[in-house]
Amino acid sequence: MTQTRTETDSLGTIDIPADRLWGPQTERARRLFRIGTERFPPLLIRAVGLQKQAAAEANRALGELPPHIADAIAAAAAEVAANRHDDHFPLPVWQTGSGTQTNMNANEVIAHLANRALGSGDPRRPVHPNDHLNRGQSSNDSFPTVMHVAALEAVTHGTIPGLEALHAALSRRAAEWERIVKIGRTHLMDAVPVTLGQEAAAWARQVELGIARLREAIPRLLPLPQGGTAAGTGLNRHPDFARLFAERMAALTGLPFAASDNPFEGMGAHDAFVELHGALNTVAVSLNKIANDIRLLGSGPRAGLAELVIPADGLSSSIMPGKTNPTQSEALTMVCAQVMGNQVTVTVGGAQGHLELNVFKPVIIQAVLQSARLLGDAAAGFAENMVDKLAPNLPRIADNLAKSLMLVTALNPRIGYDKAVQIAKLALAEDITLRDAAARLGHVAPEDFDRWVRPEEMIRPGTALEGG
Numbered sequence: 001m002t003q004t005r006t007e008t009d010s011l012g013t014i015d016i017p018a019d020r021l022w023g024p025q026t027e028r029a030r031r032l033f034r035i036g037t038e039r040f041p042p043l044l045i046r047a048v049g050l051q052k053q054a055a056a057e058a059n060r061a062l063g064e065l066p067p068h069i070a071d072a073i074a075a076a077a078a079e080v081a082a083n084r085h086d087d088h089f090p091l092p093v094w095q096t097g098s099g100t101q102t103n104m105n106a107n108e109v110i111a112h113l114a115n116r117a118l119g120s121g122d123p124r125r126p127v128h129p130n131d132h133l134n135r136g137q138s139s140n141d142s143f144p145t146v147m148h149v150a151a152l153e154a155v156t157h158g159t160i161p162g163l164e165a166l167h168a169a170l171s172r173r174a175a176e177w178e179r180i181v182k183i184g185r186t187h188l189m190d191a192v193p194v195t196l197g198q199e200a201a202a203w204a205r206q207v208e209l210g211i212a213r214l215r216e217a218i219p220r221l222l223p224l225p226q227g228g229t230a231a232g233t234g235l236n237r238h239p240d241f242a243r244l245f246a247e248r249m250a251a252l253t254g255l256p257f258a259a260s261d262n263p264f265e266g267m268g269a270h271d272a273f274v275e276l277h278g279a280l281n282t283v284a285v286s287l288n289k290i291a292n293d294i295r296l297l298g299s300g301p302r303a304g305l306a307e308l309v310i311p312a313d314g315l316s317s318s319i320m321p322g323k324t325n326p327t328q329s330e331a332l333t334m335v336c337a338q339v340m341g342n343q344v345t346v347t348v349g350g351a352q353g354h355l356e357l358n359v360f361k362p363v364i365i366q367a368v369l370q371s372a373r374l375l376g377d378a379a380a381g382f383a384e385n386m387v388d389k390l391a392p393n394l395p396r397i398a399d400n401l402a403k404s405l406m407l408v409t410a411l412n413p414r415i416g417y418d419k420a421v422q423i424a425k426l427a428l429a430e431d432i433t434l435r436d437a438a439a440r441l442g443h444v445a446p447e448d449f450d451r452w453v454r455p456e457e458m459i460r461p462g463t464a465l466e467g468g
Contacts, residue, residue, distance in 0.1 A: 023108030049081030076113035097359025099143030136237030162376030170204035228263025284339035311389035
């Protein structure tokens with residue numbers, strides 16, 4: 001049987017696994033919330049450690065904690081922020097909606113570590129989980145602060161760099177393929193010519209705009225509600241605590257956090273996260289489109305469009321030898337589906353602000369962090385394992401272009417729409433070229449057709465007429 005130790009708090013005594021750093025509040029929550037397998041990711045545990053470290057340093061500077069207590073807390077919290085004690089955060093996402101259990105989990109773990117460092121065998125003395133770790137704080141302002149820190153680090157250090165890698169890869173392809181003229185498609189049907197570079201440039205622009213949308217949402221994450229304590233009034237904290245805390249958090253993270261001028265808003269509502277995830281959702285929509293376009297253009301190799309050659313990644317069919325599947329597109333679009341589902345979760349969660357407190361905090365930040373991580377990872381992987389390894393199938397592109405009936409569109413300004421329709425219909429019905437159909441109908445002489453219908457001159461406005 002697992003060895004235990006007995007601890008006592010204001011609610012009584014409870015047995016705790018002897019090798020665990022948490023205390024009575026965490027142990028009670030662990031037993032009460034046996035729901036699912038979802039746990040907060042390391043990035044949130046890191047943010048919890050940073051929050052406790054910044055709070056201890058601010059309280060030390062304000063004379064709210066004795067220096068030896070504050071220093072021991074700050075050092076222990078830094079270990080948590082370095083993810084050295086993640087195994088001691090066992091609680092599920094599914095807990096009290098203020099994140100109180102995770103806040104107390106942090107208070108107990110860090111107090112235990114600090115007391116060890118001070119040579120005490122008592123996990124609650126001289127450093128107390130509430131009196132010292134939670135000094136000038138409440139779960140109601142601490143956990144949303146952790147949410148802000150974790151979300152901003154996730155987007156800044158993970159999502160945006162992944163998207164920037166994908167944008168760079170697509171931009172390179174756009175430049176390399178700018179002179180490859182191919183048939184365009186609208187409604188999944190043949191349309192007028194475009195270049196493969198123009199298609200890739202459109203994908204790159206989508207990613208570029210996605211990055212811009214994320215950056216535009218970041219300023220609303222910078223004001224921290226820390227200092228609002230239980231309801232937003234700042235009860236039980238030093239008047240300068242919020243300011244000094246934000247300064248310490250900015251120093252610890254290298255991100256320009258500041259104290260919120262209205263902590264009521266940051267505690268009772270989480271519109272900043274709804275906005276941020278809206279940008280993440282838009283990115284997911286963009287990436288889904290890009291992945292599907294590449295999947296369609298790479299379909300084949302003989303019975304599909306086959307204008308792109310999908311990289312063979314060695315993950316063949318289990319029954320069809322040598323088959324190459326668009327595995328990267330499939331992985332990316334599944335990520336996009338998950339993010340779109342998370343959008344519903346964040347929207348519903350954000351709407352649950354009642355009076356002074358939103359009580360869907362854990363599930364909101366869980367969804368935001370999952371989306372941010374998945375999109376960053378998937379975008380970087382798609383850039384490296386798909387976009388960088390794509391190759392244009394030049395013979396197939398040329399053949400599809402030559403057979404297209406929509407080249408007849410170039411004749412509209414010359415002979416009118418109705419005659420152009422007659423040419424296209426005859427070419428399709430008789431399985432002949434547009435050039436032969438035009439000559440047979442007497443609408444366009446062959447030499448004029450050759451001058452007017454030039455795909456390479458149809459890819460920019462006005463060029464079809466400039467040939468004379």
